[in-house]
Amino acid sequence: MDKRQLIQCHDRIKPFIHNTPVLTSKSIDAMVSANLFFKCENFQKMGAFKMRGAANAIMQLSKEQRQHGVVTHSSGNFAQALALSAQSLGVKAFIVMPKNAPLVKKNAVKEYGGRIIECEPTLVARENTTKQIEKEKGATFLHPSNDDHVILGQGTACKELLELHPDLDYVFAPVGGGGLIAGTAIAAKYFGKHCKVIGGEPFEVDDAYRSLQSGTIETNKTTNTIADGLKTQLGDRNFPIITQNVQRIIRVTEEEIVQAMRIVWERLKIICEPSSAVAFAAVLKEKEQFSGKKLGVILSGGNVDLNNLPF
């Protein structure tokens, strides 16, 4: 994936996304002894960066493919993103969700016109149900993170950030399925002057950290983290990009995630979700390393359940 492709992707999806604001805070700068620039994807359409990749992936389909719709399995932000992008583009979206998914998530997908197909809450059921929809409806499967078009789309957030602040020393992004961090790394390579990319990942689901250590894609045995968007694992499309272009991954505890989220809420006065606080938690954890630097932080989303807050 090269610079031209990223520019084309951005031009393509611009009518369907917000160029989200970049916020700063004197008190956070003082806390870190650095200049921080928060790229606020919590203000993105449907509340997360996932809108970018979903829109780009659908727009790459042929006219015939679009006529038969798209399908994915997700109970998180990609489900909503695919539903809303598909709706914006006049395409049907089938969303496979475990039947025990929270009602608030199902309602959000429905609100954006997505058609929910419920399945048993197991990996096998999820994949079988998805394959069935592909076969029955002729719908095209789109993966939430391990897809070149999705990766490019997610990279446009960092591209926008660097267009405003091309001299950032570092950009921090959370690592879940790897789509955002891979896209961010591509954008930093082509649009930064000297911008290094660092990932933030919860200790509880540190598969990407371990994958970078071992050189092969590792998995998580347990997923006990509040950062529910980061439970997924890397794939063969994004792992090589991450290996080559991400400087390192900083792991953070659950307590550090909640503390970072609290600082964003209290100081920036904005709602970010736990997964998106992980990148900022990584900055705080090793702030001595970044003293005096210009740091970008991708606040990836703002979809929280207000009835279930960690404070």
Add this chain to the structure above:
Amino acid sequence: MDKRQLIQCHDRIKPFIHNTPVLTSKSIDAMVSANLFFKCENFQKMGAFKMRGAANAIMQLSKEQRQHGVVTHSSGNFAQALALSAQSLGVKAFIVMPKNAPLVKKNAVKEYGGRIIECEPTLVARENTTKQIEKEKGATFLHPSNDDHVILGQGTACKELLELHPDLDYVFAPVGGGGLIAGTAIAAKYFGKHCKVIGGEPFEVDDAYRSLQSGTIETNKTTNTIADGLKTQLGDRNFPIITQNVQRIIRVTEEEIVQAMRIVWERLKIICEPSSAVAFAAVLKEKEQFSGKKLGVILSGGNVDLNNLPF
């Protein structure tokens, strides 16, 4: 107070305040069947519009007065606003606070360099302690809302909003001590094309609503509201302005306040405090009246205690 005075006030305080962003939301517009423009004073310095009036009031003092400092009694946003404005202008700020005020509020005042003088939690103790500071230190007393310079300062938020959207049909603001709504009414008169001003007030502290009915300043016997910034009463400086320039006041229940706050958090992805949700609650309460109109809403502040949320 005329147009020229409001313009001069705004020019004077500009270096000390943010021209805060105005946010919109398609889903909220759909909910109300109108176009809403939220003036986000939760992003103001120290987290509330009070910064505007405090800065203007201090800047009106003589050099000699400034040398002896300023004093107020407040355990809310005006305490922080006076402390921070005074600090920005190199003036001492004495803040009289009841000794049982929450630690988080005391710490915020200290963070901005304010000198706290504790008193017993009674009206008499508060006033006596304030008078004592005026006498001992020669400090000038500044009232949080019943002061022409404070009123003008608060009006600059609506002035900024109308400079962006001069054709608003209505602007909604919460009513507490009356400084914000009076300033808003002055700004609407001189900077709106045909802009009416409506106040939002909790049923539990509906002194302003009753004052407009009776024609004299009424008080509250109880103050059982989550909107802790709206417990104070009108004064002789702002009441005549409100009487002449505010169309009416819409009262809302505690449940309606929390519901409005939740919608702002979930849809706009920003933190607003209960007091600031009251104006939006008033819109929601009578939304049929405002169908198809352009509505400004002053979101007055974003200082909440995350350990004590209503959801």
